[in-house]
Amino acid sequence: MHEYVYADRILQTVLEEIGRGGRPDTVTVEVGEMLGLTRESLTTAYAVLSKGTKAEGSRLSVRFSRGSVRCPKCGFEGRLEVRRREHRIDPAFACPKCGSSLSILTGLGVRLVKMS
Numbered sequence: 001m002h003e004y005v006y007a008d009r010i011l012q013t014v015l016e017e018i019g020r021g022g023r024p025d026t027v028t029v030e031v032g033e034m035l036g037l038t039r040e041s042l043t044t045a046y047a048v049l050s051k052g053t054k055a056e057g058s059r060l061s062v063r064f065s066r067g068s069v070r071c072p073k074c075g076f077e078g079r080l081e082v083r084r085r086e087h088r089i090d091p092a093f094a095c096p097k098c099g100s101s102l103s104i105l106t107g108l109g110v111r112l113v114k115m116s
Contacts, residue, residue, distance in 0.1 A: 003037050006110055007045035011055060013112050018054045024115035026059045034067035034080075034107030058115075067107020071095035077105075 014027050027046075031037055039062045046060040070077045076097045093102050 002035075003041040003045045004049065006031070006035070006037060007042055007049050007060075010046060010060070010110065010112065011049050011053065014055045014058070014115065015053060017112075017115060022115070023054065024058045026061050026116050027055070028061040028063065028113040028115070030063045030065050030109075030111045030113050032067055032107035032109045033064045034104055035110070063113065065107060065109070068105045069093070069102040070105055071098060071100055071102055073100040074098040
């Protein structure tokens with residue numbers, strides 16, 4: 001259900017921009033893969049939340065940005081395997097080399113790229 005939190009934040013940004021003029025047909029966002037969101041869940045949440053607003057009918061286009069992690073124990077730095085169909089990141093934030101907890105470097109953001 002956390003996709004609704006992100007979809008609402010996106011919608012609020014879109015509504016602020018609409019207040020400055022123009023209605024978008026398409027809203028393009030970049031989403032960090034480490035958030036564990038799927039394209040389907042985010043677009044569905046956006047469609048539900050935008051009903052009855054000035055953004056109703058706009059389509060959400062989602063791009064994913066790669067995430068990276070670092071292991072403070074063994075020094076591993078890189079990317080984890082992401083399984084979007086399963087709606088999770090695997091392994092669950094554990095270092096693939098030593099199994100320790102990881103620090104997330106990138107891949108947690110959501111950014112409005114454009115409205116057209």
